[in-house]
Amino acid sequence: MDDDSLVEGARAVGQIAAHFTELKTRATELTAAARAQHRGYFVPEEGLEVRSILASYWSGRNALLELIHDYRTDFAADGPPKDIVFLTAFSAALVLVDAARYLRESFHDLELVRAKLNEAAEEFGIPAGSYDQVQRSLFNPRHAWHLYHAIRYFQANRDLLEKQCSQPPFASLWSVVTSLEHRLDVPISRYARASLRARGAALTRKLTLTLLQRSMYGLQKLAGLLLAEKYVRLGHEPNLQEDIRRQLAEILRPGDLLVVRKEFAITNYFLPGYWPHAALYLGGVGELDAIGIARVDSVSKQWTRIANSVDDVKPLTVLESMKDGVHLRSLDSPYRCDSIVVLRLPLPPEDIATGLARALAHEGKPYDFSFDFRRADQLVCTEVAFRGFEGVGGVHFPLVRRAGRPTLSGSDLIQLATAGDVLSPVAVYAPRLSHGNNGVIRGDACRAVLKEVSQ
Numbered sequence: 001m002d003d004d005s006l007v008e009g010a011r012a013v014g015q016i017a018a019h020f021t022e023l024k025t026r027a028t029e030l031t032a033a034a035r036a037q038h039r040g041y042f043v044p045e046e047g048l049e050v051r052s053i054l055a056s057y058w059s060g061r062n063a064l065l066e067l068i069h070d071y072r073t074d075f076a077a078d079g080p081p082k083d084i085v086f087l088t089a090f091s092a093a094l095v096l097v098d099a100a101r102y103l104r105e106s107f108h109d110l111e112l113v114r115a116k117l118n119e120a121a122e123e124f125g126i127p128a129g130s131y132d133q134v135q136r137s138l139f140n141p142r143h144a145w146h147l148y149h150a151i152r153y154f155q156a157n158r159d160l161l162e163k164q165c166s167q168p169p170f171a172s173l174w175s176v177v178t179s180l181e182h183r184l185d186v187p188i189s190r191y192a193r194a195s196l197r198a199r200g201a202a203l204t205r206k207l208t209l210t211l212l213q214r215s216m217y218g219l220q221k222l223a224g225l226l227l228a229e230k231y232v233r234l235g236h237e238p239n240l241q242e243d244i245r246r247q248l249a250e251i252l253r254p255g256d257l258l259v260v261r262k263e264f265a266i267t268n269y270f271l272p273g274y275w276p277h278a279a280l281y282l283g284g285v286g287e288l289d290a291i292g293i294a295r296v297d298s299v300s301k302q303w304t305r306i307a308n309s310v311d312d313v314k315p316l317t318v319l320e321s322m323k324d325g326v327h328l329r330s331l332d333s334p335y336r337c338d339s340i341v342v343l344r345l346p347l348p349p350e351d352i353a354t355g356l357a358r359a360l361a362h363e364g365k366p367y368d369f370s371f372d373f374r375r376a377d378q379l380v381c382t383e384v385a386f387r388g389f390e391g392v393g394g395v396h397f398p399l400v401r402r403a404g405r406p407t408l409s410g411s412d413l414i415q416l417a418t419a420g421d422v423l424s425p426v427a428v429y430a431p432r433l434s435h436g437n438n439g440v441i442r443g444d445a446c447r448a449v450l451k452e453v454s455q
Contacts, residue, residue, distance in 0.1 A: 006084055006085070006088070007169055009067055009088045011172075011324035012064075013095065013173060014169065014172030014173070014175075015324060015366045016323065016369070019056070019369050020095060020098070023056055040112060045404070048405075051403040052370060054124075055121060055370075056371075059369045059371075060099075064093075067088070067323070068092050068093060071088060083157070083164040086161075087173045087174070089150075091176040091177050091180075093147065098183045100134050118130065118132060124402065124403065147184065245331075248427065248440060251442070252283070253344065254281065254353075255281070255347065256281040256344050256426075257344075257423065258280075258340060258342060258343075259275045259277070259340070259410045260275070261275055261337060261430075263432070273410060275341065275414050276410050276411075278381050278382045278385065279320035280319045280320065282356060282360075283317060284317060288303070288306065288356070291350070292353045298361055299360040314331075315330060316328040317330060318330065319363060325364065325365060325366045339433070341417075341446070342426050342428070343414075343424065343426070344424050344426050345393075345395060347392065347393045347395065348393070351393040355388040355389035356388060359388025365377060367379065371402065373405070373407060374405065381410070382409060396422065397416070398416075414450055427442050433449050433450075
């Protein structure tokens, strides 16, 4: 785990905590309206709003679970700062518990709302009974037990932990923890019951570990149990091999869209389609300078950072919206995948420069867990390309309504490319779809592979 991963994790927790606060407001206002009218049912517009809130909640929840699980560390002497790793995972767990308790406190006794929250939302892959699933996880004694050591470590090291969070972005972790720590006031009897169940299992074999190690073990065990509710392969670390990266390096041009998939990833769920994520390739410093990005005043700050990274091991060549927001990243970020598609816009260099400059202007904004293209203050991954290139040189991305809101998924981009509209597929690496071809496929053969799963 490197310093960039620590910063990304801290930013993600802070942004998801703020997002959940916004969701609480939306949910409370919606319920108040329904109760005020004494209808006993949701009108269609309210029903769509509930589905949107539910999709946003599950997206944020899964992002936090994946973050906790990915913070695996053996706490080696030369490893990442131990307390920052702990605080990131602990604050993520607090946000999860707070959201689940809010749902219960607000809606558990309202049969109308509970029934609506338990409805399936097929367009986002949300199964029926999702609300009940969350509540079972909240009141599961085993889950409470896995939080026990984390709570103990926090209480024993509170002053030291606060000092570790004196500077951004880690200061946001302390704000989350101190505002939500009261949500872990679980009766000790629940820990006792769970402790008895855990005896003889793997947890009791960890008693020789330090309290910090036990706290992280418990948090990751909790995340693993909740992740296991979906089809995931714990421990799988997606990453493109070096020979595939070399082949792609020969192909990529500024303005290309990278659409990727991680197998067995929890974040594949509750996102529409087979291809859940996209990033915008900016290009190298020389390529960007050649098309004039260096002379665009509106993105001078971004250009300076890109140019200053040219000699880094991982130069900044990608603009990508992930759970921590829209940021400049290296190709290593989208390359942490199992399958990748390179899509290209049919635009001349001057239009590519215009689109990239427009997209770069959104750098630093939060991730949009609501998948709502009606607002531009938060961006989902595909929205980076949409905000950059929509209307440039006649480019038009048709938006698809999901839960009553205009959206554009990674799979929507693939469909546009296979149909020959707006985009062209220039390369694909997808071993699970290419029937034994484990190399990068180029040219016209790409469409045949992508049509295997274009929905």
